[in-house]
Amino acid sequence: MSTATVENEPASTVDLGESGDGAGAIESFEVTLKVRRYDPERAEDAWWDEWTLTMYGTDRVLDALHKVKWEIDGSLTFRRSCAHGICGSDAMRINGRNRLACKTLLKDLDTSKPITVEAIKGLPIEKDLIVDMEPFFQSYREIMPFLINNSPAPTAERLQSPEDRERFDDTTKCILCAACTSSCPVFWTDGQYFGPAAIVNAHRFIFDSRDDAGDMRLEVLNDKEGVWRCRTTFNCTDACPRGIEVTKAIQEVKTAIITRSL
Template identity: 75%
Template sequence: MTATVEENTEAKPGAVPTFEVTLRIERYNPEVDDAPHFEDYRVTVHGTDRVLDALHQIKWDQDGSLSFRRSCAHGVCGSDAMRINGKNRLACKTLVKDVNPGKPITVEPIKGLPVEKDLIVDMEPFFQAYRDVMPFLVTTGNEPTRERLQSQEDRERFDDTTKCILCAACTTSCPVFWNDGQYFGPQAIVGAHRFIFDSRDDGAAQRLEILNDKEGVWRCRTTFNCTDACPRGIQVTKAIQEVKRALLTNKF
């Protein structure tokens, strides 16, 4: 089925245009379905609408059984990561008009994690990998009596990786992660990077030892999928390379 963008030609000058689009959504209910399948939904959207707005229309007005995660709807919580036209994106940040609305817009769950229902996946393996790299400040010695000071230069060393919102878009865009359920994945390495290069932290050696595992940082094949998928613009591949360099040189 081919969809066409039908703009409202009766709109007043300056008004936001409206048009009809088709969303082709992968559906799966383990209680009744043997395998995932696609269903088409036709909705009318505004030129300013995101894919999340279209999904809300479908759930609220057409099919209440459609299941997906979302929370803040402002690109901060990261809960609505999904595959839109074959690419990992946040539904709340993706404008419908920017994803070729003249054809059916394909919406699928992110890959590499078990699908629980429709667009909802089991995030536990992802979060377990994150927990495994110790994503918290590790310090030694006596408890300080004042703030732990840090120069602006030291702070900038790991600034990029503080932007992560744990959406899993990078990890679930990685071909190695799809095929190897034991691989930590890009996000866990980014989470470790944030603390490895923090001048206030004393746990870098422990984290590097964890990532030196056969399923750790060396499994990265540098395809740049993770960097392309990150909705926050984090240079994920660069962070992974810096962790590799720290392992080889013992400098961090």
């Protein structure tokens, strides 16, 4: 195997193909990252910081944030756990849209302008990109996000037909990143609205054939801060990094509440 790269580099086991200007050559570019900072110990108001970085075509916004934190400014603060779009820790407002930093490739954004990164809106900011998620999880707890079944537990698992499972499949995908709730203009106003994420997770149990407490959850969401505050602006559906049809789920819960009371 002939190689044109540095000799002490171990040969890659990954086949990168014959095309391009050599094995492993990844396009690199300059990108300006503009982050809205907040640190109550340093300043009363938030401020913007800008860094110009050399990044690669395979890098995500999270990699740019890591580069800043690890190599330039260690005080930059953000949440991330798995970094692979599963844990839902790093939802943030990138170029004015709620997304996961670990699922947003830099090359997919407009790199000719600075890429703005802010904390998600509507929840109190603690530091930089970290918000207090407690109000969000309080709403989540209120809809009782666990299976409630009054019949005695069977010796094996509770069986369910594929059709019954399909009924709530979409809403099982939620990773509780808060991208939807913090993109909702009704939630921004006063934070009283239950928010799309809580309704999605209620939907997951309301339409589960094994669950017996759907009625209780519908009663909770029939509150004046419940589903009726939804204005169907579809911000939540646009924001969801898992592609859940959030607004549709909310509409289904509304329909269920109406048909229940008829």
